[in-house]
Amino acid sequence: MTNRIFVALDTPDMARARAIAQRVRHHVGGIKLGLEFFMANGRHGVTEMHELGLPIFLDLKLHDIPNTVAKAIQALRGLDPAILTVHASGGRAMLEDAKAAAPLGTKVVAVTTLTSLDSNDLRSIGCANAPHDQVLRLTELARESGVDGIVCSGEEVAAAHKLWPKGFFVVPGVRPADGEIGDQKRVVTPRAALDAGASILVIGRPITAASDPDAAARAISATL
Numbered sequence: 001m002t003n004r005i006f007v008a009l010d011t012p013d014m015a016r017a018r019a020i021a022q023r024v025r026h027h028v029g030g031i032k033l034g035l036e037f038f039m040a041n042g043r044h045g046v047t048e049m050h051e052l053g054l055p056i057f058l059d060l061k062l063h064d065i066p067n068t069v070a071k072a073i074q075a076l077r078g079l080d081p082a083i084l085t086v087h088a089s090g091g092r093a094m095l096e097d098a099k100a101a102a103p104l105g106t107k108v109v110a111v112t113t114l115t116s117l118d119s120n121d122l123r124s125i126g127c128a129n130a131p132h133d134q135v136l137r138l139t140e141l142a143r144e145s146g147v148d149g150i151v152c153s154g155e156e157v158a159a160a161h162k163l164w165p166k167g168f169f170v171v172p173g174v175r176p177a178d179g180e181i182g183d184q185k186r187v188v189t190p191r192a193a194l195d196a197g198a199s200i201l202v203i204g205r206p207i208t209a210a211s212d213p214d215a216a217a218r219a220i221s222a223t224l
Ligand SMILES: O=C(O)c1cc(=O)[nH]c(=O)n1[C@@H]1O[C@H](COP(=O)(O)O)[C@@H](O)[C@H]1O
Pocket: 008, 010, 034, 059, 061, 085, 111, 113, 114, 115, 116, 151, 152, 172, 173, 174, 182, 184, 202, 203, 204, 205, 206
């Protein structure tokens, strides 16, 4: 893949999603559609975005009992996204069943520790590990469960990559050096994330909230 940016089109508005995708399509390698888009536009919306000809990353972050997750993935049949997310903390059986239910061409990647969480947040949900250790623990679990890779922040990706050299590493929470951080807590620059071993970068607001999304995507691409 030449361009490793997946633009996160976090909007319920189909026309806006299509308009941004059309503007940035030559400066990104794929499109990420998440819960906000999917809740509003469903399968039909995903199919319509597929027509732009870019790989689709369907970020539904599934997290439920193994049977429910497997059936939910089976119910997506026909959409065949390039990448699909589940939560690693759903446990080994859920990860195994998610991978078994996914189409062969779909990479199933496990979200380890959301980039919006820091040590205090983890403590508040009963997790004594620092984000770094928690990511590595869940990376091991993901690798053993047979999924294709993980989602983590740029702060952990080098260590995770070392643990799993053949894994596929999705890194969101990336910001240009002067970028607004917003609700993210574990943030690195796009260049630093790639240098540390990211397979792809997920970038939303730095592109979609820019007054000129096309120029913003081009400027970020130029740093890579
Ligand atoms: O799975 C994801 O894509 C994801 C995982 C994570 O830990 N953190 C995270 O921000 N994301 C997604 O990555 C995107 C980041 O958006 P921006 O913060 O606007 O660049 C959003 O669509 C999030 O849902």
